[in-house]
Amino acid sequence: MSALAEIQPYIEAFKARAQAGEPDWLWHRREGAMQRFAELGFPTRKQEAWRFTDLRPLQRVAFPPAIAVAQATTDDIALWRFKGETYRIVLVDGAFVPALSAIDDLPTGAWLASTAQTLREWPELLDPAVRETDTVGAQPFAALNAALFTDGFVLALQPGVALDRTIEVIHLGRAANRSSQLRNVILLGPNSRATVIESYAGTGAYWTNAVGVIGVGAGAALRHVKLQDEDTAAIHLGQHRVDLGCNARYESFTLSLGGRLARNETHLKLDGEGAACGLFGATLLRGEQEGTIATVVDHAAPGCTTREYFKSVADDRAHGVFLGTIGVRPQAQKTDANQLSKNLLLSRRAAVDTKPELEILADDVKCSHGATVGDLDETALFYLESRGITVAEARRILIEAFAAEVIERLEDDADLRAHLGRHVARWLAAGDSR
Amino acid sequence: MLEINNLHARINDGREILKGVDLAVKAGEVHAIMGPNGSGKSTLAGVLSGKPGYEVTEGQVLYCGRDLLAMAADERARDGVFLAFQYPVEIPGVNNMYFLRAALNAARKQRGESAMDAGQFLKAVRAKLKLLEIGEDLLQRGVNVGFSGGEKKRNEIFQMAMLEPRLAILDETDSGLDIDALQTVARGINALRGPERAIVMITHYQRLLDHVVPDRVHVLSGGRIVKSGGKELALELEQTGYGAYGDAA
Numbered sequence: 001m002s003a004l005a006e007i008q009p010y011i012e013a014f015k016a017r018a019q020a021g022e023p024d025w026l027w028h029r030r031e032g033a034m035q036r037f038a039e040l041g042f043p044t045r046k047q048e049a050w051r052f053t054d055l056r057p058l059q060r061v062a063f064p065p066a067i068a069v070a071q072a073t074t075d076d077i078a079l080w081r082f083k084g085e086t087y088r089i090v091l092v093d094g095a096f097v098p099a100l101s102a103i104d105d106l107p108t109g110a111w112l113a114s115t116a117q118t119l120r121e122w123p124e125l126l127d128p129a130v131r132e133t134d135t136v137g138a139q140p141f142a143a144l145n146a147a148l149f150t151d152g153f154v155l156a157l158q159p160g161v162a163l164d165r166t167i168e169v170i171h172l173g174r175a176a177n178r179s180s181q182l183r184n185v186i187l188l189g190p191n192s193r194a195t196v197i198e199s200y201a202g203t204g205a206y207w208t209n210a211v212g213v214i215g216v217g218a219g220a221a222l223r224h225v226k227l228q229d230e231d232t233a234a235i236h237l238g239q240h241r242v243d244l245g246c247n248a249r250y251e252s253f254t255l256s257l258g259g260r261l262a263r264n265e266t267h268l269k270l271d272g273e274g275a276a277c278g279l280f281g282a283t284l285l286r287g288e289q290e291g292t293i294a295t296v297v298d299h300a301a302p303g304c305t306t307r308e309y310f311k312s313v314a315d316d317r318a319h320g321v322f323l324g325t326i327g328v329r330p331q332a333q334k335t336d337a338n339q340l341s342k343n344l345l346l347s348r349r350a351a352v353d354t355k356p357e358l359e360i361l362a363d364d365v366k367c368s369h370g371a372t373v374g375d376l377d378e379t380a381l382f383y384l385e386s387r388g389i390t391v392a393e394a395r396r397i398l399i400e401a402f403a404a405e406v407i408e409r410l411e412d413d414a415d416l417r418a419h420l421g422r423h424v425a426r427w428l429a430a431g432d433s434r
Numbered sequence: 435m436l437e438i439n440n441l442h443a444r445i446n447d448g449r450e451i452l453k454g455v456d457l458a459v460k461a462g463e464v465h466a467i468m469g470p471n472g473s474g475k476s477t478l479a480g481v482l483s484g485k486p487g488y489e490v491t492e493g494q495v496l497y498c499g500r501d502l503l504a505m506a507a508d509e510r511a512r513d514g515v516f517l518a519f520q521y522p523v524e525i526p527g528v529n530n531m532y533f534l535r536a537a538l539n540a541a542r543k544q545r546g547e548s549a550m551d552a553g554q555f556l557k558a559v560r561a562k563l564k565l566l567e568i569g570e571d572l573l574q575r576g577v578n579v580g581f582s583g584g585e586k587k588r589n590e591i592f593q594m595a596m597l598e599p600r601l602a603i604l605d606e607t608d609s610g611l612d613i614d615a616l617q618t619v620a621r622g623i624n625a626l627r628g629p630e631r632a633i634v635m636i637t638h639y640q641r642l643l644d645h646v647v648p649d650r651v652h653v654l655s656g657g658r659i660v661k662s663g664g665k666e667l668a669l670e671l672e673q674t675g676y677g678a679y680g681d682a683a
């Protein structure tokens with residue numbers, strides 16, 4: 001498809017939309033975003049941030065927004081359910097499914113609802129989440145999302161509210177050659193806290209384009225887990241745009257398992273003194289999968305901390321990418337940031353690209369980064385084999401251990417570690433049965 | 435049980451390290467292989483256990499009548515061959531207990547037995563831990579991770595006690611142990627002696643042999659067994675050193 005032809009279906013989809021009771025300010029922003037997307041078009045490999053990404057699966061066919069709501073049952077989401085009682089939002093093909101969700105009896109001061117419901121009942125909440133930055137930044141997919149999104153989830157906590165249960169959000173993609181444009185919002189007031197687990201899964205060759213806008217107020221804490229477990233025929237583009245206030249804490253873990261083409265981005269700004277973030281994750285790839293982790297961390301205030309640790313495993317002909325940028329502005333003295341990327345190649349034809357980038361404009365800072373690429377430790381393999389463990393099992397054990405080592409970073413939440421560990425084990429088992 | 439005939443093996447750089455080893459070990463026997471550093475003791479242990487990086491150029495090894503060298507390393511282990519490593523490997527992220535259970539169940543599966551349940555397993559583990567004076571907390575760590583030298587060696591013998599091999603090859607299990615640990619390890623080895631089992635102890639020193647008395651002692655030098663004898667040979671070596679048997683090369 002030509003550059004114009006490939007964006008045309010999305011322009012048409014927007015034209016076919018009605019304002020449908022949305023406030024004018026939002027509608028204007030959507031129009032601006034659509035215009036911006038039309039100007040930008042799809043990214044190309046000439047752009048540094050997209051150099052390693054093969055977008056052809058997204059360009060060969062069009063993915064207009066999904067319309068029909070597919071049926072889903074509790075069985076369909078069982079695999080991704082988090083143990084114990086949770087507040088739960090389930091979406092299928094980009095639309096909220098009340099029957100599978102559980103958002104009753106929230107404590108006072110907590111708002112958790114679908115984005116569509118929030119737009120109807122409390123649209124102002126979306127104001128900070130659909131900004132001009134969507135339309136002016138060189139991020140066409142965020143702009144497209146701003147124009148087309150209809151649903152997603154919104155969590156807003158008043159100051160001091162601490163949720164007693166984990167929030168889980170499960171999105172299932174079902175409609176082939178259709179896209180789900182999800183706009184998710186998490187706004188934590190000062191000194192509030194929450195744990196959110198987003199899981200993306202489905203069946204078929206669909207496209208999920210999710211944008212999460214996250215604000216963590218002064219002294220608040222968010223633990224944010226994302227499980228990207230899309231169908232291996234599907235495309236997943238997801239980005240989190242995070243803003244941290246004074247002494248805010250943000251800790252994320254991205255476990256990326258699925259997708260033919262998957263890209264998990266985090267753009268995070270440490271905007272208040274003493275804020276801290278921990279960005280962790282593991283990407284497991286096989287077959288023809290391509291998986292990217294991209295983080296852009298902006299130290300805009302003094303005394304902030306960043307801990308980044310990402311691991312990837314690539315088998316067969318898979319391709320892993322890690323792009324990690326940390327910028328330290330002149331005023332961000334006493335910044336303490338480190339970044340580590342470790343990658344395991346299981347086959348000769350697998351590949352990984354890592355690109356760390358530090359831009360430090362302050363002088364009193366502590367910053368470091370490192371990246372390794374290697375294969376399984378032969379001596380460890382032999383040790384396991386010498387005890388009777390088969391080669392296949394020994395490899396499985398070592399890969400599991402490799403991933404477990406970064407999951408360990410979620411130090412104080414054994415349930416969460418176990419949850420992620422189960423999905424890693426499931427991924428490994430799926431490989432054995434090929 | 436083990437019959438080594440004219441075994442020649444070389445390492446990756448092409449150097450021949452084993453230059454015609456002959457050795458026969460019967461069930462129920464304990465043999466000691468002694469020799470100077472670099473004489474090829476670990477190479478022999480490596481070749482017998484299927485460690486990659488060696489090429490056998492000549493000779494044959496029979497284990498219970500089967501061609502041992504034709505078997506993969508994991509297959510040998512499931513069939514009852516055990517190597518206690520001179521340098522046990524640290525494997526971060528793999529829980530010791532999990533590892534042990536995987537190993538045990540691999541052998542059971544081979545024998546057509548069902549996997550051990552957690553209760554049975556724990557009971558067996560506790561008994562052997564006590565024998566080797568290993569703290570239970572060690573099992574919750576990664577395999578050999580953060581273990582002292584002595585703990586690593588005891589862990590090897592502990593694994594051997596759990597796996598109950600038919601043929602155990604112990605490569606310098608005594609080195610780096612203080613006298614208490616040496617006695618503990620020796621107790622572990624002696625507990626495993628039996629009519630159905632053969633043990634080959636590789637050692638540089640005589641002192642382990644005070645505690646685990648061998649039936650036969652062999653001197654490996656320059657890639658060959660140059661002398662064999664009874665337990666008194668070890669004492670003799672202690673007096674005279676390896677000088678009489680030439681250099682490792």
Ligand SMILES: Nc1ncnc2c1ncn2[C@@H]1O[C@H](COP(=O)(O)OP(=O)(O)O)[C@@H](O)[C@H]1O
Nearest residue numbers: 445446451470471472473474475476477478487
């Ligand atoms: N994997 C290997 N790579 C390189 N050299 C090796 C390797 N294994 C053994 N060697 C060499 O082979 C010789 C015998 O070593 P080894 O079998 O470890 O002796 P021992 O255990 O009797 O001290 C030494 O010269 C050693 O350096």
Ligand SMILES: [Mg+2]
Nearest residue numbers: 475476520606
């Ligand atoms: Mg040696």
